[in-house]
Amino acid sequence: MVKAAAFLLVLLLALEAHSLSVKKKCSLVGRWVNDLGSNMTITTVNGNGVFAGSYHTAVTATSKEIKLSPLQGSLQKSPNQKGQPTFGFTVNWSFSDSITVFTGQCFVDENGKEELRTMWLLRSHVDKIKDDWKATRVGINVFTRLQSQE
Ligand code: BTN
Numbered sequence: 086m087v088k089a090a091a092f093l094l095v096l097l098l099a100l101e102a103h104s105l106s107v108k109k110k111c112s113l114v115g116r117w118v119n120d121l122g123s124n125m126t127i128t129t130v131n132g133n134g135v136f137a138g139s140y141h142t143a144v145t146a147t148s149k150e151i152k153l154s155p156l157q158g159s160l161q162k163s164p165n166q167k168g169q170p171t172f173g174f175t176v177n178w179s180f181s182d183s184i185t186v187f188t189g190q191c192f193v194d195e196n197g198k199e200e201l202r203t204m205w206l207l208r209s210h211v212d213k214i215k216d217d218w219k220a221t222r223v224g225i226n227v228f229t230r231l232q233s234q235e
Contacts, residue, residue, distance in 0.1 A: 111191035
């Protein structure tokens with residue numbers, strides 16, 4: 086009887102230790118907000134890591150009215166990603182002549198909170214090659230999952 090209880094205790098402790106060591110995997114699917122207040126929704130990620138969604142930027146480099154824009158991306162599916170995958174996506178702005186490419190990685194902290202750390206290049210259209218030098222902006226954005234999604 087004592088032996089059985091001791092065995093059960095060891096089993097429970099082993100299961101607990103295992104569950105603590107299994108880290109939550111990052112999923113890109115869902116609604117995200119970044120440090121500028123822009124909102125992004127990723128609707129689908131297929132088996133090859135190809136994903137799609139929509140982006141509502143909070144800011145613009147133009148004087149145009151901001152509109153919801155489509156995004157298309159790709160998630161690195163290598164097993165070495167350890168649940169914190171790298172990815173890239175393109176936003177083809179529906180209200181301007183520009184394109185933005187983002188690249189980044191999804192991190193999960195010890196509390197299971199996900200964060201997308203990204204860098205971006207925003208390419209604006211210029212009329213002449215002489216202006217090419219000033220056509221690309223660069224920056225970083227940090228995305229967190231929208232509260233209602235947690
Ligand atoms: C444009 O101004 O031509 C299109 C909108 C660009 C918005 C940029 S993309 C990088 C940065 N991150 C955002 O969420 N918005 C800005």
